[in-house]
Amino acid sequence: MENIKKTLVALCSQMSVSGYEYLAEKAIRELCADIFDEIKTDPMGSYVLIKRCKKENAPKLLIDGHLDTVGMMVTDIKKDGFLSVVNIGGLDTRVLPATEVTVYGKEEIYGLVTSTPPHLRKQGADSVPALKELYIDTGYSKEELEKIVKIGDPVGYRYKLTEMNGGYVTTSGLDDKACVCGIIEAMREIDVNDLKYDIYVTISAQEETGKNGSARASFGIDPDIAIITDVNFASGDGTPDYECIKCKDGCSVDISSLTDKDLTRNIIKLLNKKGIKHQIICEPSRTYTNNEGVLVSGQGTRTAVLSVPLKNMHTPCETVNLEDIKSLAQVICAIACEENL
């Protein structure tokens, strides 16, 4: 668990709003240099990390988790020094007011999303403000701000990782850094001699804005099999059980029209045979993951989807249980060491 925690901190402390994944390059290289044979970057901002099994004509297994997170971008610097912004990805704007953010200008500056007190809100205290009603307050004057911030600079939730009781951690960006962490830890633990595939890990870009990064990386790799990992809704107060998976029950294997039937069935069989804890969720016609792009990239790829349960998606306090990350790592290890999936 200590390795998982360390990796999670290394990943989550990096700003990687969709389109700006390249800023995390140094951290990714430091984290992964000893684990992989080769690390490459591509124009979309994705990282391709290769770990070879050193067997001749080994099939290629792609394992994807996305690095990018939802965030914002500066659209204007207002006359009183406030910043207007547009969302990048499906930001949960209901919880934005009074949120702490970092504006990535020439330097990183602290910002606070404005919040009109309920007493003064014309639309009523219960209504949720749209993003265009919100601004970022930095404390700077317009003149000072213009020296630091340009239109088009990205904005992210302020990094803060908190360990909770019961093995839970909460911070922004766990979608999908929890899974990236699981993949890296699996690759750290695995014995190369047991590998049955040349492994191509894609720590991919721009999932939150159209799922394009992994599909482009996959096009270049042309894998035989692709395992897509992403977070999925965790059940809890107010969320319907039938659309969710449970925290602490391990990662899930998703069953969907978009995932390969045999590959998925073989993975479930393998996990049952080895007694590895997991759960199943049905995602009938869409998975809303990178599987949708990888599936149809190039000449098409056999894909399976693994999910980690996550609470409070797309908010500053996304929450996962470390056990479920460990479970994902175990499942990935089992898959990478099994022939003929």
Added chain:
Amino acid sequence: MVELLKRLMLASGASGREDKIRQAIIKEVEPYADEITTDNVGNLIVRKKGEGKKIMFCAHMDEIGFFASYIDESGYIKVSGIGGINPVSCAFSEVVSENGVYGVIVPESSKEMPKLDNMYIDIGAKNKKQAEKSVKIGDYFVCVPKMRKLLGTKYVGRPFDDRVGCAILVEAIKQIKEAKNDLYFVFSTQEEVGGRGSKPVSYSIMPDIGIALDVTGTGDKPGASPMAVKLGGGCTIKIKDAGVICSPTLVNKMREIADENKIKYQNEVLLYGGTDASSIQVAGTGAYVSAISIPSAFIHSGVEMIDMADVKEAVKLTVLLANKL
């Protein structure tokens, strides 16, 4: 430049019907190109060969318009829209068909907000039989092209979207004497119906860098959606639109080159609408992309407005990027 732009604007071509504008561009660039080809979806690819990076510049040839979909007994022509037609801005406009038949597009009622379903083209025919002699189902119409100078360096007319991008590329092709990079100037088809032409051509070229040239919105007219781009404030360097987040490293490099050469530019974040950059970015293994845009008010209307001063900056920046990227 104004005369070139006018020539390109007069060669109409709705999406998927770009023959006339393609011919017009070929005529302009022929003496300056190393190679001119077209592909299966009608894209025009003009090359200036060089040793360095593969750079694809892309401006779309097509414009929005209408297909004649039905001719009623009285000779009135119902239409279906090609691309992002705004019924309010095209109601009561003069139109012209691919065969040079003139008419007007009008709503059935002038009291309600017009909808394309309730609009028709009147070519002056007395009945269906006479109309059918001039117009067949499937013929396309566009609003009549025109261009007029206003005060200063401002111009109104149509279709600046995206003949102004085409004109900038034609001018750049003429100005670039020796290509240091391997340059592909693509005049794309079917942008207005989903950036379709630029997809296959990006796959066949697989550029390292893709730069689109297109119009963008402005925020400085009364009632305009908030946007920090001004007409006459310089060309823009695109950072984001509804379809693409441009590659930050390329954007930074473009700004650096623009700053060094005193190009007047604005940083563009466009909330609604997109351009060919999004298609180029996701072709093959992906490309570094951004766009140079021309601020334009009243886009997709008969009175699109641009400032030629912005166009000049865009030409300068395009020529610089071609050799300095």
